[in-house]
Amino acid sequence: MAEAVSAAIRRAGNPGRSGHVLSIRSARDLFSARERLARLFGCEDSSRFVFTGNATEALNQAVKGVLRPGDHVVATSVEHNSVMRPLRRMEEGGVRVTIVPAGPDGVVDARDMVAAFRKGTRMVVMVHASNVSGALQPVGAVAAAARRQGILTLVDAAQTAGSVPIDIPSLSVDLLAAPGHKGLLGPQGTGFLYVREGVPIIPLTEGGTGSRSESDRQPEFFPDALESGTPNSVGIAGLSVSLAWILRKGVESIRRKEVALVSELLDGISGIHGVRFFGPPDPSARVSPVSFVVEGMDPSEVGWRLEKGAGILVRAGLHCSPNGHRTLGTFPTGTVRVSPGPFTTRKEVARFLTALRKIRNLPS
Amino acid sequence: MARAATPEMILVFRGTHQVLSAEKQLRKGGVPMRLIPVPRHLTSECGLAIRIPLAERDRAREILSASRLSPLSAHLSLGDGGYDLTPF
Ligand SMILES: Cc1ncc(COP(=O)(O)O)c(C=O)c1O
Numbered sequence: 001m002a003e004a005v006s007a008a009i010r011r012a013g014n015p016g017r018s019g020h021v022l023s024i025r026s027a028r029d030l031f032s033a034r035e036r037l038a039r040l041f042g043c044e045d046s047s048r049f050v051f052t053g054n055a056t057e058a059l060n061q062a063v064k065g066v067l068r069p070g071d072h073v074v075a076t077s078v079e080h081n082s083v084m085r086p087l088r089r090m091e092e093g094g095v096r097v098t099i100v101p102a103g104p105d106g107v108v109d110a111r112d113m114v115a116a117f118r119k120g121t122r123m124v125v126m127v128h129a130s131n132v133s134g135a136l137q138p139v140g141a142v143a144a145a146a147r148r149q150g151i152l153t154l155v156d157a158a159q160t161a162g163s164v165p166i167d168i169p170s171l172s173v174d175l176l177a178a179p180g181h182k183g184l185l186g187p188q189g190t191g192f193l194y195v196r197e198g199v200p201i202i203p204l205t206e207g208g209t210g211s212r213s214e215s216d217r218q219p220e221f222f223p224d225a226l227e228s229g230t231p232n233s234v235g236i237a238g239l240s241v242s243l244a245w246i247l248r249k250g251v252e253s254i255r256r257k258e259v260a261l262v263s264e265l266l267d268g269i270s271g272i273h274g275v276r277f278f279g280p281p282d283p284s285a286r287v288s289p290v291s292f293v294v295e296g297m298d299p300s301e302v303g304w305r306l307e308k309g310a311g312i313l314v315r316a317g318l319h320c321s322p323n324g325h326r327t328l329g330t331f332p333t334g335t336v337r338v339s340p341g342p343f344t345t346r347k348e349v350a351r352f353l354t355a356l357r358k359i360r361n362l363p364s
Numbered sequence: 365m366a367r368a369a370t371p372e373m374i375l376v377f378r379g380t381h382q383v384l385s386a387e388k389q390l391r392k393g394g395v396p397m398r399l400i401p402v403p404r405h406l407t408s409e410c411g412l413a414i415r416i417p418l419a420e421r422d423r424a425r426e427i428l429s430a431s432r433l434s435p436l437s438a439h440l441s442l443g444d445g446g447y448d449l450t451p452f
Contacts, residue, residue: 015380020401024399024412027380027384027411027412028384030380030381031380031381031384031385034381035388046381046385047381047382047385209379210379210380210411211378211379211380211411212378212379214407219378219379221378221379221382222381223379223381224378224379224381
């Protein structure tokens with residue numbers, strides 16, 4: 001991936017702005033990345049995948065591009081701030097927002113979500129898996145009910161894209177956002193928004209697209225409608241290589257490995273007195289970030305000790321989702337979060353558990 | 365300048381993604397083609413176009429309409445550097 005980025009940055013070339021060889025190379029990188037995204041998510045038409053700088057930009061585009069004053073929107077209480085803050089902004093402009101609380105394990109009940117639908121509900125927003133508790137949410141059931149009632153479904157797949165199989169058409173999802181730099185193993189500064197054909201959406205950013213240059217109006221066809229300005233073609237060249245790797249490896253196999261590692265992690269943590277994890281205890285009902293607390297110790301102190309003592313890097317504190325923490329009862333101190341990925345080994349999980357025991361002054 | 369020994373046709377599309385999609389489909393269908401910079405005097409469009417032998421018009425049309433990729437416009441190459449707008 002790093003080599004693809006480096007090659008692209010040395011080659012330069014602005015995609016779709018010219019007909020010379022470098023511009024074509026760059027346009028081809030974008031095209032192949034888009035085609036791979038479509039394959040990964042089971043879609044025919046890759047033009048519906050719009051590149052963004054990250055998941056946050058994609059979520060803002062979806063929320064602010066679709067909702068209008070008077071619309072009603074339903075979301076879970078475990079949304080990331082990249083959903084909650086745009087929703088609160090829209091609320092000031094006359095959008096009505098209903099937040100459906102999750103249970104103590106961080107999972108929202110699909111029936112509660114559907115019960116919140118009412119006349120005027122335009123959209124339901126759901127995080128596919130919470131970045132705080134790791135809990136997978138019942139997106140399929142809610143999206144299917146929403147589709148039957150003509151309500152759009154926006155999914156925040158930041159914690160699942162590339163690590164949990166997602167077939168967009170069979171999920172009845174209308175909009176789906178994800179970053180390139182997490183499970184898709186791409187570089188920072190990449191992300192995408194999928195928009196199903198026929199979903200009315202207004203671009204947040206308008207400008208040069210390399211198409212329809214004779215007109216001073218934004219094109220309405222995809223992906224140009226939502227992609228203005230010079231894209232991060234260097235980053236997307238890297239993302240494209242990562243997507244090819246994921247397609248070769250298979251998301252199912254990546255997921256199996258993640259479930260196995262999370263299972264070892266949860267078993268290990270459960271055996272350490274005074275350490276408690278959050279979210280579903282069943283590894284198949286959750287994803288990789290495992291949030292935990294060590295009794296009587298500040299999360300940042302735990303993080304610091306893991307780094308100093310064992311060279312293990314974790315995230316400590318509030319994970320950009322205050323409501324997610326309130327749901328788990330970990331607001332405002334937060335949690336420590338450890339996230340095994342596709343390149344994590346069982347040995348590394350064992351080393352982490354040893355370091356955690358040491359923090360609790362237990363024999364390793 | 366008798367460059368075009370075989371009569372050729374230039375297909376112009378809405379955007380870069382559509383050109384590259386059309387390229388992919390035409391190659392898959394075995395239509396000989398080249399990606400070229402859009403000739404400036406055809407449209408003010410920046411970017412790329414597709415050149416095919418005129419004899420491939422029917423096959424190209426079939427392939428492209430099956431993938432919902434109809435070109436914005438099609439142009440006959442006159443062989444002297446000039447082009448004539450033509451139905452596709
Ligand atoms: C659930 C969730 N949504 C959205 C985001 C935002 O992603 P990005 O940093 O790519 O904007 C994150 C990242 O932490 C996340 O975990």
